[in-house]
Amino acid sequence: MQNENLKPARKKIPRNKIAEQQPASRIKNFSxxxxxxxxxxxxxxxxxxxxxxxxxxxxxxxxxxxIKGFIELIKEKRFSEALEKIREKNTMPGICGRVCPxxxxxxxxxxxxxxxxxxxxxxxxxxxxxxGIKNSKNNSQGDTGLKNNNxxxxxxxxxxAGPAGLTCAGELAKMGYAVTLFEALHKEGGVLxxxxxxxxxPKSIVEGEVEYVKSLGVEIKLNSIVGKTYTIDEILESGYxxxxxxxxxxxxxxxxxxxxxxxxxxxxxEYLTRVNLMKGYxxxxxxxxxxxxxxxxxxxxxxxxxxxxxxxxxxxxxxxYLIYRRSEVEMPGRIEEIKHAREExxxxxxxxxxxxxxxxxxxxxxxxxxxMELGEPDESGRRRPVKIPGSEYDIDTxxxxxxxxxxANPVLTQTSPDIGLNKWGNIIxxxxxxxxxxxxxxxxxxxxxxxxxxxAMGAGKVAARAMDNYMKTGVW
Amino acid sequence: xxxxTVSLIIFSPVIASKAKAGQFVVVRASEEGERIPxxxxxxxxxxxxxxxxxxxxxxxxxxxxSLNKGDYIxxxxxxxxxxxxxxxxxxxxxxxxxxxxxxxxPIIKAMKEAGNYVISIIGARNCSGLIFEDTIKKYxxxxxxxxxxxxxGYKGFVSGFLSQYLKENPGKKPDRVVAIGPVxxxxxxxxxxxxxxxxxxxxxxxxxxxGTGMCGSCRVEVDxxxxxxxxxxxxxxxxxxxxxxxxxxxxxxxxxxxxxxxxYMEKHECKMKI
Ligand SMILES: Cc1cc2nc3c(=O)[nH]c(=O)nc-3n(C[C@H](O)[C@H](O)[C@H](O)COP(=O)(O)OP(=O)(O)OC[C@H]3O[C@@H](n4cnc5c(N)ncnc54)[C@H](O)[C@@H]3O)c2cc1C
Ligand SMILES: Cc1cc2nc3c(=O)[nH]c(=O)nc-3n(C[C@H](O)[C@H](O)[C@H](O)COP(=O)(O)OP(=O)(O)OC[C@H]3O[C@@H](n4cnc5c(N)ncnc54)[C@H](O)[C@@H]3O)c2cc1C
Ligand code: SF4
Ligand code: SF4
Ligand code: FES
Numbered sequence: 001m002q003n004e005n006l007k008p009a010r011k012k013i014p015r016n017k018i019a020e021q022q023p024a025s026r027i028k029n030f031s032x033x034x035x036x037x038x039x040x041x042x043x044x045x046x047x048x049x050x051x052x053x054x055x056x057x058x059x060x061x062x063x064x065x066x067i068k069g070f071i072e073l074i075k076e077k078r079f080s081e082a083l084e085k086i087r088e089k090n091t092m093p094g095i096c097g098r099v100c101p102x103x104x105x106x107x108x109x110x111x112x113x114x115x116x117x118x119x120x121x122x123x124x125x126x127x128x129x130x131x132g133i134k135n136s137k138n139n140s141q142g143d144t145g146l147k148n149n150n151x152x153x154x155x156x157x158x159x160x161a162g163p164a165g166l167t168c169a170g171e172l173a174k175m176g177y178a179v180t181l182f183e184a185l186h187k188e189g190g191v192l193x194x195x196x197x198x199x200x201x202p203k204s205i206v207e208g209e210v211e212y213v214k215s216l217g218v219e220i221k222l223n224s225i226v227g228k229t230y231t232i233d234e235i236l237e238s239g240y241x242x243x244x245x246x247x248x249x250x251x252x253x254x255x256x257x258x259x260x261x262x263x264x265x266x267x268x269x270e271y272l273t274r275v276n277l278m279k280g281y282x283x284x285x286x287x288x289x290x291x292x293x294x295x296x297x298x299x300x301x302x303x304x305x306x307x308x309x310x311x312x313x314x315x316x317x318x319x320x321y322l323i324y325r326r327s328e329v330e331m332p333g334r335i336e337e338i339k340h341a342r343e344e345x346x347x348x349x350x351x352x353x354x355x356x357x358x359x360x361x362x363x364x365x366x367x368x369x370x371x372m373e374l375g376e377p378d379e380s381g382r383r384r385p386v387k388i389p390g391s392e393y394d395i396d397t398x399x400x401x402x403x404x405x406x407x408a409n410p411v412l413t414q415t416s417p418d419i420g421l422n423k424w425g426n427i428i429x430x431x432x433x434x435x436x437x438x439x440x441x442x443x444x445x446x447x448x449x450x451x452x453x454x455x456a457m458g459a460g461k462v463a464a465r466a467m468d469n470y471m472k473t474g475v476w
Numbered sequence: 477x478x479x480x481t482v483s484l485i486i487f488s489p490v491i492a493s494k495a496k497a498g499q500f501v502v503v504r505a506s507e508e509g510e511r512i513p514x515x516x517x518x519x520x521x522x523x524x525x526x527x528x529x530x531x532x533x534x535x536x537x538x539x540x541x542s543l544n545k546g547d548y549i550x551x552x553x554x555x556x557x558x559x560x561x562x563x564x565x566x567x568x569x570x571x572x573x574x575x576x577x578x579x580x581x582p583i584i585k586a587m588k589e590a591g592n593y594v595i596s597i598i599g600a601r602n603c604s605g606l607i608f609e610d611t612i613k614k615y616x617x618x619x620x621x622x623x624x625x626x627x628x629g630y631k632g633f634v635s636g637f638l639s640q641y642l643k644e645n646p647g648k649k650p651d652r653v654v655a656i657g658p659v660x661x662x663x664x665x666x667x668x669x670x671x672x673x674x675x676x677x678x679x680x681x682x683x684x685x686x687g688t689g690m691c692g693s694c695r696v697e698v699d700x701x702x703x704x705x706x707x708x709x710x711x712x713x714x715x716x717x718x719x720x721x722x723x724x725x726x727x728x729x730x731x732x733x734x735x736x737x738x739x740y741m742e743k744h745e746c747k748m749k750i
Contacts, residue, residue, distance in 0.1 A: 184688050186504055186511075186551040194690075223553035225688055229490055250690040254702065261695050261702060261721055263728045270691035278510070278685070284739055287510040287535060288685075289732030362724035409689050411707060 097126025162190020164444025167460030259357030293398025433463030498560030573657025
């Protein structure tokens with residue numbers, strides 16, 4: 001595709017760099033690494049946008065934000081309106097601006113990116129969200145006033161308060177439904193609170209978004225495990241006309257190698273949950289402990305592995321290895337996170353795979369690894385790692401964190417055998433979220449397998465529209 | 477009731493109406509608190525209450541034990557875990573040790589109601605540790621007590637009593653044994669029932685966080701396979717359980733638990749002495 005939109009003769013402004021905590025100090029705290037654009041930086045960055053006639057950026061955004069539109073408003077310093085523009089499509093800009101893999105989405109398709117560095121769309125989005133929080137009196141979050149309980153007659157239920165569930169619940173509430181959101185844990189946010197660390201996504205931001213959803217009149221029932229506390233059928237029978245299931249991909253996978261149950265071997269879910277949701281980094285002021293060691297090995301190459309490795313560093317580890325069976329180019333983690341991890345001294349051990357965990361007196365001591373080389377491409381298009389026979393060697397380690405992926409948790413689906421699942425246990429839903437069970441929709445990671453925050457939000461939004469249609473017409 | 481064991485009656489109509497024998501809840505005692513699993517010892521659907529019987533061990537259990545009537549608990553989630561398998565097996569021998577007596581109560585009741593001949597064997601350090609005596613007696617065809625110090629009933633461990641009982645009653649081999657209590661006790665019972673091939677169910681107590689299958693903290697090995705205690709259990713076939721691993725994993729946070737407990741005791745010393 002040619003860049004026919006590109007206007008010539010523009011003043012060349014380099015992409016603005018966001019201020020960050022320096023690596024040497026940030027590995028000693030859990031505060032946010034990136035400090036956000038200043039107003040001047042945001043204005044300067046907005047000047048970089050070419051105001052394309054056919055903006056390609058929007059095509060790259062899963063929820064189709066009018067990116068050019070909001071950047072234009074930034075240019076005019078109409079920040080509140082710019083934020084409103086984003087909110088038309090995305091109710092959680094503070095989160096997406098921080099954690100979206102922009103290099104694969106909006107910034108990947110940005111036309112400026114063809115010859116230059118793309119506009120820092122994510123950082124601008126974050127800037128607006130932070131502006132909104134600082135000036136909350138005159139933004140829409142503060143004064144939505146949508147609490148019109150009287151007109152709410154039709155009840156809808158949402159299961160799981162992650163990004164998919166929160167978005168769907170918010171959308172349904174705005175349409176005037178009485179929405180109840182059931183969440184298994186004692187806190188809302190899903191992966192945003194138990195998985196993604198504070199230093200990448202401050203929990204106060206997530207709380208703000210949750211408050212917004214509550215302000216729309218959504219009733220949230222915490223500690224409610226659907227499948228145990230209630231079943232889907234009970235919810236339908238108790239007067240809810242439609243249900244959206246957004247229970248995520250919460251089941252941790254293990255390697256299935258000897259020694260994996262030794263003390264000191266964690267799933268990333270457990271490690272991150274102890275630290276983030278349970279605030280283990282504040283132990284003993286908070287009660288939940290988490291083990292520390294001077295050498296920590298994390299197995300995996302995605303965001304979850306990077307988050308675990310950077311968390312280990314902040315818990316005081318001197319050496320943190322990230323052991324990944326492919327090479328750097330195949331790493332699924334966000335480029336920014338890989339860069340941050342490197343700066344923080346995480347040692348990447350590529351083309352290496354654990355084959356056994358060895359222990360002493362019940363505690364992990366070493367991981368035996370085998371070296372890999374890249375063979376033919378597999379179904380995913382990435383070159384398949386192949387073992388090099390006889391290349392085994394040991395890595396000393398005090399803690400191992402297994403971050404090789406998550407599957408669908410069966411707690412809900414076990415008690416609703418009539419909901420169709422694929423062979424991995426994910427719920428089968430069509431592109432508007434319809435499952436095979438009347439009135440029941442699903443979306444987010446429980447349908448797609450582990451994906452991204454923005455895709456989960458998109459699914460929640462699409463399903464809300466479909467549910468509205470179903471509840472109005474009764475047509476399935 | 478034993479000074480170290482406290483029963484809390486908690487108002488939670490949904491859980492009370494749902495709870496089945498063998499299930500547990502996850503409780504958080506304060507905003508900064510840990511999530512800990514506790515078995516539902518009794519549930520009263522009509523009153524909307526559940527009974528949690530707690531042994532004072534470390535910080536969280538002590539905090540819960542210090543609650544007064546009318547106090548609130550920050551979070552209670554459940555009922556979790558797979559309910560006990562209740563059927564008419566014939567003769568069922570149910571063994572509870574220490575705070576493990578509490579979770580046997582709903583199982584004894586349900587087994588009796590399913591038409592079984594129920595032999596209850598209850599063990600405690602001394603007679604003050606015997607809890608739920610009246611209820612257990614009411615639903616048991618035989619009720620046997622064991623105390624470590626012999627202050628009541630058989631002097632010794634429940635496993636010793638069981639071994640003796642099986643020898644003295646060769647014709648009356650139970651069709652099933654259910655044993656709940658400290659890891660060593662459950663293992664000892666399995667050692668007794670193993671040779672005779674008596675199916676023995678144990679309720680495992682691994683360290684948990686969420687209790688919903690999300691973290692894998694509660695990994696146990698059964699028949700050589702990794703299972704999650706919270707969603708695949710807590711009850712498993714005792715003859716297939718790796719008790720050594722369970723015991724080892726229960727000690728992961730020993731040092732941290734000490735720190736927590738000492739800090740708690742410092743703050744609450746005066747209260748504790750009363
Ligand atoms: C450590 C980590 C880092 C990540 N980093 C990024 C990133 O940088 N960028 C990005 O875009 N994506 C990232 N992801 C992926 C992203 O977080 C997920 O794709 C997204 O959160 C999925 O949203 P969801 O709403 O479908 O599910 P979840 O966020 O998983 O939420 C599901 C919710 O449902 C609840 N639930 C589950 N079962 C039940 C039940 N039976 N009853 C009631 N409630 C239930 C859960 O407790 C949870 O709150 C990361 C994931 C992890 C684990
Ligand atoms: C399914 C299940 C049902 C249980 N039912 C009961 C019950 O009815 N009554 C009762 O008194 N106890 C019960 N327990 C044990 C109870 O959860 C622990 O005693 C409690 O967590 C101790 O916490 P603490 O802070 O007081 O002690 P700590 O000082 O933290 O620990 C004392 C010991 O308790 C165990 N433990 C610690 N944290 C946890 C945790 N998060 N999950 C599980 N075990 C832990 C460890 O073995 C530890 O060494 C049950 C455990 C399980 C898994
Ligand atoms: S939501 Fe994500 S993909 Fe869309 S514009 Fe914002 S940062 Fe880009
Ligand atoms: S953000 Fe990029 S694609 Fe979008 S309008 Fe600006 S320059 Fe064009
Ligand atoms: S307690 Fe987390 S999976 Fe069992």
